[in-house]
Structure formats: structure tokens, C-alpha cells
Amino acid sequence: MPGRGANGSPAVSHRQPVRVPERHQFETLIDARTPAEFELDHIPGAINCPALSNEERVQIGTIYKQVSPFEAKRLGAAMVAANLARHLRETFSDKPANWKPLVYCWRGGLRSGSMVTWLRLVGWDAQQLAGGYKAFRGHVISQLDSLVPQLQLQLRVLCGATGSAKTRVLHALAEHGEQVLDLEGYASHKGSLLGNLPGIEQPSQKRFETLLSEQLERFDPSRPVYLEGESAKIGRLGVPLVLVEHMRKAAVIDVRATTEARLSYLLRDYAYLGDDPQALAQKLGWLKELQGNETVSRWQAWALEKNLAPLFEELMLRHYDPHYERSQSNHFSQWSKRALLETDDLSDLGIASLAGRCLLLEKAES
Numbered sequence: 001m002p003g004r005g006a007n008g009s010p011a012v013s014h015r016q017p018v019r020v021p022e023r024h025q026f027e028t029l030i031d032a033r034t035p036a037e038f039e040l041d042h043i044p045g046a047i048n049c050p051a052l053s054n055e056e057r058v059q060i061g062t063i064y065k066q067v068s069p070f071e072a073k074r075l076g077a078a079m080v081a082a083n084l085a086r087h088l089r090e091t092f093s094d095k096p097a098n099w100k101p102l103v104y105c106w107r108g109g110l111r112s113g114s115m116v117t118w119l120r121l122v123g124w125d126a127q128q129l130a131g132g133y134k135a136f137r138g139h140v141i142s143q144l145d146s147l148v149p150q151l152q153l154q155l156r157v158l159c160g161a162t163g164s165a166k167t168r169v170l171h172a173l174a175e176h177g178e179q180v181l182d183l184e185g186y187a188s189h190k191g192s193l194l195g196n197l198p199g200i201e202q203p204s205q206k207r208f209e210t211l212l213s214e215q216l217e218r219f220d221p222s223r224p225v226y227l228e229g230e231s232a233k234i235g236r237l238g239v240p241l242v243l244v245e246h247m248r249k250a251a252v253i254d255v256r257a258t259t260e261a262r263l264s265y266l267l268r269d270y271a272y273l274g275d276d277p278q279a280l281a282q283k284l285g286w287l288k289e290l291q292g293n294e295t296v297s298r299w300q301a302w303a304l305e306k307n308l309a310p311l312f313e314e315l316m317l318r319h320y321d322p323h324y325e326r327s328q329s330n331h332f333s334q335w336s337k338r339a340l341l342e343t344d345d346l347s348d349l350g351i352a353s354l355a356g357r358c359l360l361l362e363k364a365e366s
Contacts, residue, residue, distance in 0.1 A: 017130035018102055020139040026102035026127070028095075032111040033133065041206035043104070043136050044214045049087045051080045051111035080114050088118070097123060104129035104136070137206065143213045144240045151221040156358070157247055159229040159328055159338070160255035162192065162320040163262030163312075165269075165346045165354075166228045169255065172355035173226050179219050181227040186211040189235035191228075192320075194283060196235065198272045208237045224362060229332065248331055252338035253358060257346055259316065265346040266312045274306040291319060 023029060029046040031038050034057050038048040052060065056079045064072035092099075101119065105111035108131050119126035129135065158166045167184055174180040188202045189195045196202075203211075219225055229252070232244050257265075273280050281300040288296045295318070302311040329335045339361050341354055 017108060017128045019130055020136050023102055023129065023136075026100055028099070028101040030101050030103045030112075030115065031133070032103055032105045032115050037106065037133075040204045041133075041137075041210055043133070044210065046104075047091075049091055049115070051083055051105065051115055052076070053083070076110075077114075080111065084115060084118050087115075088122070092119075095124065098125070100125045100127075102127050102129055104132045106132050107134050108132035140206075140210050140213045143217065144209060145242055147213070147216045148240075148242050148246050151216070151219065153216075153219060153221060153246065154224040155246060155250035156224050156226045156362075157229045157250045157252050157332065158226060158255060158358075159252055159332070160257065161262065161324045162316055163266040163269075163346075164255040164257045165265050165351050166255060168269075168346075168351045169354045169358070170226055170228060172352050173358060176355060176359065178359070179223055179225045181212075181215060181225055183212075183227060183230050183234060183239060186215075187234040187237045189237070191230055191234045193286065194270065194273060194280070198275070202235050202237060205237055209240065212240065212243070226358070229328070249333050252328075252332050252334050253361065254328075254338045254340050255354060256340055256342045258344045259313075261344050261346045261350070262316060263309070263313050266316070267308060270308070270312070273303075274308055277304045277306055287319065 018026075023043065029043055031042050031046040031048050032051040033042075033048070034050050034052060034054045035048060036054045038046075038050075042048070056076075060072050060076045060079070063075060095101075101124065103112040103115050103119070103126060105113075108129055112128050112132060116126045116128045131138075158169060160166050167182070167190070170180050170182055174182075184191050184195075186203075186208055188197055188200050190197070202208075227247065229247065230239055232239055232241070280303040284296055284299045284303060287299075291299075295314075299311055299314065302308070332338075341357050343350055343354060345353070
């Protein structure tokens with residue numbers, strides 16, 4: 001006869017492990033890996049309930065190599081049991097009898113298996129993800145390689161010289177309900193030499209790709225997708241090559257803002273650079289080979305004085321602008337057919353107007 005769970009219901013019988021595409025059938029996704037593994041990347045929507053802490057996993061690995069596999073398993077089992085007891089008392093204390101979680105670890109092994117066993121003994125319909133995070137990572141890579149060409153996404157690439165508020169136009173389009181792929185948002189970086197966000201680290205390459213894959217899965221291929229014309233790297237992160245290739249072939253919308261409008265926007269959008277003048281001056285030093293010692297020394301002096309207006313203006317006119325149109329024409333095959341949106345206003349209202357004009361372009365083509 002089957003046993004009974006702690007709540008008096010029949011104990012759940014063993015089932016076949018769940019595959020990655022079936023993960024959406026579960027109301028709770030539990031990542032049993034360490035917090036460090038979880039931070040590096042995890043399945044979207046998962047909660048972290050470690051079977052072992054960061055320190056415990058290192059300790060068990062050392063014992064496995066230096067003492068014996070048996071001693072590692074014995075001590076590891078005790079640690080896992082203690083951590084599972086804590087999760088049962090705290091994290092899972094409010095879960096109803098019909099709770100149905102899906103659990104995974106690195107390869108669908110002992111950590112997630114142990115948690116599933118105990119959750120089933122309680123009476124919950126807990127299941128294990130086949131292959132664990134490793135299988136999910138393979139799914140992400142496969143999706144990135146296949147989704148863009150398979151869906152034949154109608155990409156609309158926003159281009160524009162530095163300070164043209166392209167990212168803000170994307171956000172305004174998203175507020176209109178349009179499909180947007182915010183590469184800089186997922187990368188936590190503005191894509192330029194000074195693009196690091198204050199106090200925010202870029203995610204891992206794996207995390208960046210997971211976020212892109214999740215967004216691509218949600219797109220409706222019958223509707224356009226707006227994104228910014230990026231290079232193959234955003235900060236230290238690489239944009240998937242298949243996406244770069246399709247971006248280069250896509251229709252282009254070129255935002256042409258006046259120098260005055262762009263400078264005003266940059267002074268608002270990058271105002272935080274004045275909070276750490278030493279760091280700003282140090283970054284500018286990387287440009288000496290391109291711009292020469294005299295020019296960069298002047299820029300560094302302005303940075304240390306927090307005199308951002310002349311600094312940003314010269315960076316625009318002498319560093320970013322000279323190569324803009326040539327690089328764009330080399331990168332985007334439809335550059336000669338681009339739609340041109342001219343503006344002298346990059347205020348909030350001006351940006352909203354640009355988003356509206358993008359939508360009018362779409363209507364005119366349909």
C-alpha cells in the first residue's frame with residue numbers, strides 16, 4: 001500500500017523528471033544551488049533555496065578530493081538535511097497541501113533530488129528538472145541560435161549619434177505597448193566608454209543571454225520589434241552573433257537631434273559622472289592613444305573640475321561624431337534606405353513625440 005504524507009494525503013508516487021520546456025506548468029521553481037551559482041545565472045522566476053551554502057559546497061568539494069568521497073557524502077548529507085529543515089520551517093511554511101514545485105540544481109543530481117524526496121514525504125507534488133540548470137543553459141543557447149531566424153522578427157533598429165536619447169525612445173515605445181528589446185537594459189550598461197551605471201555591476205554573460213532568450217520567446221513575430229543599433233559588445237558582454245547578424249540587415253530609423261539638444265540630454269542623463277571626478281578622469285585616460293595627450297589632459301582637467309558641459313560637447317564633436325555615419329553605413333545594410341527623424345527637442349515631451357513618429361512610420365509602411 002502507498003504511504004501517506006504528513007497532511008494525511010497519499011504520498012506522491014515517483015514520476016519521470018520534467019523537461020525544460022515543461023517548466024512553465026509549475027507554480028514555484030526552486031533553485032537548490034548555492035547563492036553564488038544562483039547569482040551568476042538562474043532560470044527566470046526561480047527562488048533560491050540552497051541545499052548547501054557557498055562555504056559548505058567548497059568545504060564538501062575539498063573533503064571529496066583530499067579525504068574521501070564517503071566522508072564528503074556523509075558530511076554533505078548532514079548539511080543538506082539541516083538546510084532542508086530550515087527551508088521547511090521557514091520558506092515553505094505557508095505552502096498549501098496542493099503545492100506543486102519544480103526543483104533543480106546544477107545537473108539534476110543529489111541536491112535537487114534530496115529536496116524533492118523530502119517535499120514528497122511531506123505530501124507535496126514536487127518534481128525534479130531533468131538535467132538541472134545545465135539542461136536549461138543548453139536550452140538558452142539553442143533558443144538564441146534558432147529563435148531569431150525561425151521567427152523572422154521584424155526588427156526596427158534605432159540609430160543616432162551619441163546623446164540622441166535612443167534608449168529613452170525605446171522605453172517610450174514600450175509604454176505604447178510596442179515590442180522592445182532593450183539590450184542595454186539587460187546588459188546594465190549604456191554601451192559607450194562611459195557607459196557603466198553607478199553602483200550596478202553588469203550581469204554575467206550567461207545571465208545576459210538568459211534574459212534575451214526569455215524576451216525573444218515572448219515576442220509575436222507578426223509585430224515589429226524595436227531595438228537600439230548596438231555594436232557586438234555592450235561593456236564586457238557580447239551580443240549573440242545571430243542577433244547581431246539580423247540587426248545588421250534590419251530596417252533603420254535614424255534619430256537626428258541637434259547638437260544643443262544632445263548636449264542638454266547628456267548633461268541630464270550622465271550627470272552622475274560628476275559625482276566621482278577621479279574615476280571619470282581615469283576613464284578618459286584610455287582615449288590618449290586616439291585623441292592625444294593634450295586633448296585628453298584638457299578633458300581630464302574639466303572632469304576633475306566637474307565642468308561637464310565643455311567636456312561632453314568635445315567628446316561628442318571630436319570623439320563620437322566623426323566616425324558615426326561611416327560606421328553605421330558599414331554596419332547596416334539598409335542604412336541608405338533609413339527613415340530620418342529630425343528633432344531639436346529631447347525633453348520628455350520631445351522623446352514621446354519621437355516614439356509617436358516611429359509608430360507613424362510603421363503605419364505608413366503597412
